[in-house]
Structures are given as C-alpha cells and as structure tokens.
Amino acid sequence: MSYQEAADLIVRAKNMYALTGAGMSTESGIPDFRSDTGYYKDMNSAEALSREVLLNDPDRFYHEGFRILTDLFNKEPNKGHKALAKLEEMGYLKGIVTQNIDNLHTLAGSKNVFEVHGHTRTAHCLSCGKSISFQEYVDRVVKEGEIPPRCSHCQGVLRPDVVMFGDMMPQAFQDAYTCMTSCDLLLVAGSSLQVAPVSYLPSMAKHLIIINKEPTPYDRQADVVLHEPIGKALTEIVALIEGEKK
Ligand code: NAD
Numbered sequence: 001m002s003y004q005e006a007a008d009l010i011v012r013a014k015n016m017y018a019l020t021g022a023g024m025s026t027e028s029g030i031p032d033f034r035s036d037t038g039y040y041k042d043m044n045s046a047e048a049l050s051r052e053v054l055l056n057d058p059d060r061f062y063h064e065g066f067r068i069l070t071d072l073f074n075k076e077p078n079k080g081h082k083a084l085a086k087l088e089e090m091g092y093l094k095g096i097v098t099q100n101i102d103n104l105h106t107l108a109g110s111k112n113v114f115e116v117h118g119h120t121r122t123a124h125c126l127s128c129g130k131s132i133s134f135q136e137y138v139d140r141v142v143k144e145g146e147i148p149p150r151c152s153h154c155q156g157v158l159r160p161d162v163v164m165f166g167d168m169m170p171q172a173f174q175d176a177y178t179c180m181t182s183c184d185l186l187l188v189a190g191s192s193l194q195v196a197p198v199s200y201l202p203s204m205a206k207h208l209i210i211i212n213k214e215p216t217p218y219d220r221q222a223d224v225v226l227h228e229p230i231g232k233a234l235t236e237i238v239a240l241i242e243g244e245k246k
Pocket of ligand 1: 020021022023024025026027030031032033034035038099100101102117190191192193194195211212213214228229230231
C-alpha cells in the first residue's frame with residue numbers, strides 16, 4: 001500500500017475527517033500509552049488517571065497519573081500536526097476528532113478540532129463549577145504542594161477538564177459522532193484503537209486510511225494501512241497532493 005493510494009483517496013473524498021491518538025504527538029516528545037516507550041510500561045494509567053482515584057486517593061492521583069498532564073507543557077506541534085492543518089486549509093479535511101489533550105492540533109493551525117477526551121486549558125471546581133486556568137491548577141499542586149488543590153471560592157475539590165476513566169463523554173464526542181454519520185473517508189493516525197467509545201468510530205466510515213507504527217484491530221478493513229512514522233507519511237502524502245494541484 002502506498003502514499004499515492006492514500007493521496008488518491010483523499011482527493012476523491014467529499015467528507016473526510018481525521019481521528020488522532022497519542023501516537024500523533026510522540027514526535028513532539030510526549031509519550032503515548034501503549035507502545036514500548038509509553039506510560040503503560042511503569043503505570044496503569046487506567047487506574048492512576050481515573051475519576052475514582054482522583055476523588056478517593058488524591059495522593060496516588062497527584063503522584064502518578066498527574067505526571068501525564070504536566071508532561072504536556074512546553075511541547076510544539078510536529079510535522080504530522082502541520083500536515084493535517086495543511087489538508088484542512090487546502091479544503092480536503094473537514095475536521096479532526098482527537099483523543100489527545102495536548103492542544104497541539106490547534107497550535108498547528110487546525111480549526112475544526114473535536115477534543116473528545118477534553119483538554120488541558122482549564123480545570124474546574126467539583127462543588128461550585130468555578131473555572132480556573134490549567135496553569136493555575138498545576139501551580140497549586142507543584143508550587144504550593146496542595147493535594148488535592150481546592151477552590152479559592154468554596155474550598156471544593158478542583159479537577160482538570162480532561163476526560164478520565166470513569167467520566168462521561170463530553171458534547172464534543174456527540175458532535176464527532178454526528179460527523180461520522182456522513183464521513184466517507186476517515187484517516188486514523190497514531191491510535192491503537194483500543195479505547196472505547198472512540199474505537200467504534202472507524203466502523204462508521206465508508207473508507208479508511210490507517211497510519212500507525214503497530215497493527216490495529218481495523219487494519220483488515222482499511223483501504224490503506226501504513227505502519228510508519230506519522231510525520232514522514234503525512235508529509236509525503238500532502239506533498240503528492242500539492243504536486244497534483246500544480
Ligand atoms: P495508544 O498509546 O493506545 O496508541 C498509540 C499508538 O500510536 C500505538 O499503537 C503506537 O504504535 C502508535 N505510534 C506511536 N508513535 C507513533 C508515530 N510516531 N507514528 C506512527 N504511530 C505511532 O494511544 P490512544 O489510542 O490515543 O489511546 C490512549 C489514550 O491516551 C487516549 O485516550 C489519549 O487521550 C491518551 N493520551 C493522550 C496523550 C496526548 O494528549 N498527547 C498522551 C498520552 C495518552
């Protein structure tokens with residue numbers, strides 16, 4: 001399977017979306033969960049980054065899972081993020097459904113981004129709902145040593161606006177689901193496709209391109225599968241499309 005086949009599918013599609021996961025950002029220096037160098041090597045993030053642990057064992061939450069959130073600071077979009085932003089700018093890509101919470105698609109210039117696992121721009125109080133910046137939330141833990149950090153207004157417990165294991169899915173997921181009902185091409189990049197309910201979305205698309213270093217459960221259904229680094233593959237595919245337009 002080739003870059004040219006992927007480029008042809010993209011040019012022909014009328015309603016193309018991308019679905020991205022943690023592998024999208026490893027080239028920006030952020031570990032994923034499940035590859036050899038991922039967080040699962042020394043942590044069960046399904047437990048450490050869960051609503052239950054946040055509420056019942058805050059010491060564990062802030063000494064284990066919290067590291068995944070602070071690792072996201074000061075990271076830059078990579079070639080893969082920029083290639084997807086370019087595809088949207090060229091009119092081929094309608095939007096990105098991302099499981100990532102690192103804000104890197106938006107920083108790369110992508111406009112229509114569905115953050116189905118939340119984001120790390122804000123945190124809020126579980127009692128009164130007051131919202132504060134993510135930086136302030138992190139500072140309260142890291143600089144002030146507050147575990148758990150509490151609301152300055154009502155002393156309720158603060159939590160990040162990311163979707164953790166045990167949380168409900170946000171409106172962004174419903175919006176992404178609606179888009180999938182008319183999606184004729186889904187480009188999956190950097191996801192093991194093992195985290196539900198996002199893992200069901202590829203079954204809704206008419207055509208599928210998968211770019212992932214390791215095999216996924218959808219490889220046999222996909223039109224094009226590239227077991228390659230995302231930055232290289234997407235840059236080459238976009239270059240082919242740009243070349244054809246000239
Ligand atoms: P995952 O860790 O289960 O799978 C990542 C996949 O990406 C792996 O199969 C790996 O082989 C592949 N990969 C890694 N680097 C790659 C590269 N450069 N090129 C091609 N493929 C590459 O991740 P997931 O499916 O997104 O699910 C895990 C959950 O982890 C998600 O809910 C996500 O929110 C969360 N998470 C997010 C971040 C982030 O925001 N950057 C980081 C870690 C975890």
